[in-house]
Amino acid sequence: MxxxxxxxxxxxxxxxxxxxxxxxxxxxxxxxxxxxxxxxxxxxxxxxxxxxxxxxxxxxxxxxxxRDVKVFREVKVKGFDASQYEAKQIFYNSKDGTKVPMFIVSKKGLEQDGSNPALIYGYGGFNINIQPSFSVTRLVFMQHFNGVVAIPNIRGGGEYGERWHNAGRLLNKQNVFDDFQAAAEYLIEEKYTRPSLITIQGGSNGGLLVAACINQRPDLYGAAIVQVGVLDMLRFQKFTIGHAWVSDYGSSDNKTQFEYLLRYSPLHNIQTPTSMLTADHDDRVVPLHSLKFIAALQHAARHTPQEHPLLARVDTKAGHGGGKPTAKIIDEHTDILCFMSQALGLEFIK
CATH class of the missing domain: 2.30.30 (SH3 type barrels.)
Known part of the structure; x- marks a missing residue:
């Protein structure tokens, strides 16, 4: 490359x-x-x-x-006191024993008694690094819901170069899902939270990650937020720029890759309250992925004791996320927090 x-x-x-x-x-x-x-x-x-x-x-x-560096300058945000929070990086073992780094952020002095809601965000693909950044939405979650935010740097990303990327692409894609599931297991074992209080979130390739994980391990999560996700892994290459993703996913036109894709394709493995977010003008990950998936979920839930909502939120006059007006971002993140609160039974703390 x-x-x-x-x-x-x-x-x-x-x-x-x-x-x-x-x-x-x-x-x-x-x-x-x-x-x-x-x-x-x-x-x-x-x-x-x-x-x-x-x-x-x-x-x-x-x-x-x-690389790891020291802080040399800090931007002050009005109304935010960083001293009330703590961020740390830990390493946990994935299913195959690979050590995976994860950032965990919460209020200082948070009790690890399994009673805290947790938000786990992931991506794991296309050699892209997921690094810590300031988020008002996550701050609201931590401050007003006593939440824990976790960001595992799973394989498929570029955090450790091309070896890390290759370990999570093509016929190694299951490693990405295993890493993400192991992150949830770590938070549970360390009593940060419990399964019924965990929300997982991801967008685009991260939406694929989240949808695949709720199919494979629904016992680990209380809610899932899938944003503009790639969900039909057998036909993604046939729409707009989907063919450009074959280098990471493979293609159903290849027999070996077809069989591998079929095993994890979210649309074809429907089994956890889920909120799907897409946009009517998304020409990168077209809305059909989210709409087909939510329809299949609703169909599968007809004969199950599904008590929680299965929601699809479609932004009008919007695309894959870039350039979205501030008002739309606020509306979307408000809906996300409200969904998490309802699905997990959380109380807003003033």
Whole structure:
């Protein structure tokens, strides 16, 4: 895999993972592009991932690595006192023994007695890093519901370079679901929460993750929020840009990959109160994924003792998420918090 960075005439600079799972920067002359003529500008770091590079001011490169660092500046948010909360990174064992990192955020001094609601957010795909960031919605959940927020850095992402990515793609995709399920088990074992108080959330590829996990382990969760999820794994490549995801998922046109996809495709493995969020103008993950899935859920629930809501929320005049107006974001996150409160029986604490 190569990412173009910049060029001067026929000489181009690329970020590549060729023979470098943590990526390196190379220079290639397009008049003489054979690999033995490549020049390494920045070699692969033994532990840190070269996340991206950018050319600035004509003669400079900005290089971004994923690594542990110290805080050198803190942005103050009015009305928010960070000293009341704590964030920590732990490592837990997945099903196959792989150690997976996870960030856990909560109020300081929160009792680990199994009585706290938990929100677990995940993605796990396409070599994308999921890193901590400030969220008003999660802050409301922690402050007014005594909630615990957990973000596991599961395989399929880019947190540890191409090896971590490859361990969660194609015929290794089940590792992603196993990592996520093991995160919930860790929180339960450590008495942060209990299954009936756990909400899992993810969008796009993360929506696939959440939907697959509620099918495979419905006993682990009290509620699930699937946002613009990829849910029909046998036909996703036939709509808009779905064909571009074959590198991570595989394709049902391949017999071996078809059989693997069928085993976890959320639409084809319907078995937990669920809220589906999509948008009528989403041309990346088209709304049919969410609408077909919620219809199949409602059909399956006709003959089961389903007491909780199965909801589909469709944003009008909206897309995959980017550029959404602030008013729509507030409405959506209000609905999410209300759904969690109703599904888990939570009380708002002033």
């Amino acid at each position: 190569e990412d173009y960075i910049t060029n001067e005439g026929s000489v181009c600079i690329f970020r590549t993972n060729k023979d470098a799972p943590n990526y390196r920067l190379i220079k290639i002359d397009l008049h003489n592009p054979s690999e033995n003529n490549w020049e390494t500008l920045i070699p692969e770091h033994p532990s840190d991932v070269l996340d991206w590079a950018s050319a600035v001011d004509n003669d400079k490169l900005v290089i971004h690595y994923v």
